[in-house]
Amino acid sequence: MDLCNLSVIRELMAEAGISFRKEYGQNFLTNRIIPEEIAENCTDSLDSMIIEIGPGIGCLTAELASRYKKVIAVEIDKGLIPVLNKTLSEFDNVTVINEDVMKLDIKALVDRYSEGIPVSVCANLPYYITTPILMHLIESGVKFSSITVMVQNEVAARLAAKPGTADYGAITAVIGYYGEVRKLFKVSAGSFVPMPKVDSAVVRIDLYDEKPYVPKDEKLFRNIIKAAFEMRRKTLSNAIGAKLGFSKAAVAEALRSLGLDENVRGERLSVSDFVKLSDALCNN
Numbered sequence: 001m002d003l004c005n006l007s008v009i010r011e012l013m014a015e016a017g018i019s020f021r022k023e024y025g026q027n028f029l030t031n032r033i034i035p036e037e038i039a040e041n042c043t044d045s046l047d048s049m050i051i052e053i054g055p056g057i058g059c060l061t062a063e064l065a066s067r068y069k070k071v072i073a074v075e076i077d078k079g080l081i082p083v084l085n086k087t088l089s090e091f092d093n094v095t096v097i098n099e100d101v102m103k104l105d106i107k108a109l110v111d112r113y114s115e116g117i118p119v120s121v122c123a124n125l126p127y128y129i130t131t132p133i134l135m136h137l138i139e140s141g142v143k144f145s146s147i148t149v150m151v152q153n154e155v156a157a158r159l160a161a162k163p164g165t166a167d168y169g170a171i172t173a174v175i176g177y178y179g180e181v182r183k184l185f186k187v188s189a190g191s192f193v194p195m196p197k198v199d200s201a202v203v204r205i206d207l208y209d210e211k212p213y214v215p216k217d218e219k220l221f222r223n224i225i226k227a228a229f230e231m232r233r234k235t236l237s238n239a240i241g242a243k244l245g246f247s248k249a250a251v252a253e254a255l256r257s258l259g260l261d262e263n264v265r266g267e268r269l270s271v272s273d274f275v276k277l278s279d280a281l282c283n284n
């Protein structure tokens with residue numbers, strides 16, 4: 001069964017008495033090469049357990065199940081469960097869980113199913129909730145090998161941006177703290193049904209075993225990043241001073257001690273700069 005074929009998708013959904021649910025960000029892939037490419041490039045170890053978020057009717061799930069040891073697919077839409085039971089019936093290495101991923105204890109899920117093998121995430125994410133899902137995964141405490149996700153092209157550009165560019169933002173610095181981000185390829189809006197308004201792209205995050213830079217106070221580090229990008233038009237000294245209650249002079253002094261100009265803006269700072277700045281300020 002070609003799960004990217006438009007007639008097959010429509011027929012499966014009609015049989016189940018369901019239609020596309022906009023509130024769940026349902027845009028299903030109709031270009032067969034894309035799920036193949038995503039599955040092929042999402043992680044290096046075939047002996048992996050893959051967590052998929054939002055299997056839809058299962059086009060990516062089937063590609064993952066035929067390559068990797070185990071797949072756990074988490075789907076919020078109850079109406080899709082009978083469809084998935086049918087389309088994935090040939091695979092005995094897939095477990096479908098009908099749940100909102102944001103309500104799932106990811107650590108407990110991994111402890112229950114992974115049996116010590118490497119774990120990665122691979123998903124065509126629902127766009128209404130991309131960033132919260134990424135943060136939920138990354139903050140779960142699970143040591144994922146990689147997280148590969150299809151997101152809106154502009155979000156992909158943000159995730160993979162370099163410091164000093166227009167796309168560089170808080171999410172770039174926060175995710176960059178946990179791992180290395182690569183944009184794999186772009187996917188045109190015409191590859192989905194219903195067709196979204198914008199193009200998409202696939203990004204892969206390889207999580208660090210050992211983070212190269214670790215702040216003394218992670219909360220302060222995160223707050224500094226938040227302040228830096230919430231008040232983008234201000235210099236960093238003004239933004240951090242205003243938001244976090246440090247004196248402008250103390251921030252300027254900390255920046256100078258790192259060899260940075262006191263009038264620098266947040267988007268110029270790399271993750272390591274943010275870590276050093278946070279450490280310089282944490283005893284103030």
Ligand code: SAM
Nearest residue numbers: 024027028029054055056075076100101124126
């Ligand atoms: N994987 C399919 C594909 O590539 O064709 C479908 C991807 S579609 C963009 C997003 C999927 O995520 C939908 O199946 C939707 O029902 C599901 N979804 C949306 N919100 C979810 C949530 N909070 N938890 C789990 N699944 C969710």
